[in-house]
Amino acid sequence: MPKLKKNYTPEDVLKIREQARLRAKKFYDANKEKISLQKKEKWAMIMAVAPAKKSNIIKTQIVEPEILPIDEPFVFVEEEKEPTMKMKVKNGKLIIPINFDLAVKKINDLTKDDSSKKIIIDGLKTLLRITNFNDLRDTLKNTKKVISEIENSTYKNDPNKQYDINSKKLLFQNVLTIITDLKIDLKPSTIEKYKSKLEEYKILSYDKTEKKQASSDNVIDYKELMKKILHKFGVKSKQYLIARLYDEFTCRDNYGDLEIIENMVNINPNKNYILIPQKRITLILQDFKTKKAYKAVHHKVSDSLDTLIRSYITQNNLSYGDTLLGKTLLSKFIGHMLRDIGIEKGEGSINYLRHSKISTEYPDASADEKIKLSKLCQHSGATQRAYVRKLRDI
16 A cells, blocks of 8 residues: 555645545445345344333434445545645735746736736746746845856757857846845845846856957948949849848848838837828838847938838839738848958857948947937847947058
């Protein structure tokens, strides 16, 4: 017989009793006639040898008890069940455990925009996957365990690959954001340990960026890049239009399959468009790498780019429903374009455009201008710093 579980909770005892009752009832129902006959025979034997007694006692109906069979051993098999939330009392106050669902509810109740809430919830999901917490408060109290699990964490889709420095930095940032926004009551010394780890990984990230920039190829000034493209291909060329688009909105490879539309009626929310009404042209980017962190982009182009786009559409006989620059991604096309003007890129072709644009504007930009530039590039300020390269003389 399997070893029974010890130290049953009241819930376990009730469950055992109920299982025993149901098992006894099932046995009785299956052997009712046999049990009844045995009882009648036994009663008849008792009455045969018992002396006759007169009694004025009112006869009552005998209720046959449910009998637990002894010839069928009972074994309690504990079923797998959801972990129960154990309430705690501290200083006379009831402390409710913060499981994942409660944490998500608290985040959704925050007075933040939806994109900010989504970033926090995504961080919470990663923390759940790494620590498998049942009570967020209790888990975060154990700083040694949480820090170790973060530092040894691996990618969900590649368990053999550890998170890089920037990913770990982001996880520690998520922990501190969750502690602050959910008002999790932790000792100041506990919070300080997470802050120290965040600072440590900020330094490691900065050092990594500096080394990468020192070993990376230099880029040319973006204004000089556009001059080279204009001189080589002409103002009416697809190449020059691409250069102008990336000058105004420096996205990733999101200008391929850019459908021309007249209005926003019945558009696909997972597709990119260029809206060309009677007035100002607008770029509508809804499908891009960082769309989970940033809202859809509606960027009104400048007057000069508006004129250039309309001229390009006319000379190429394009109309609504067509794509502005073709139906495929532009990385390969841009790679050929860069080689044709004498640039042998060391990194991806579109990355070269992004590095050139950021390296040209970032060093002399104000704080507000740097924030604006990071939004145009659809990445964070920290990521933008990593894009800066030395400008090469031409």
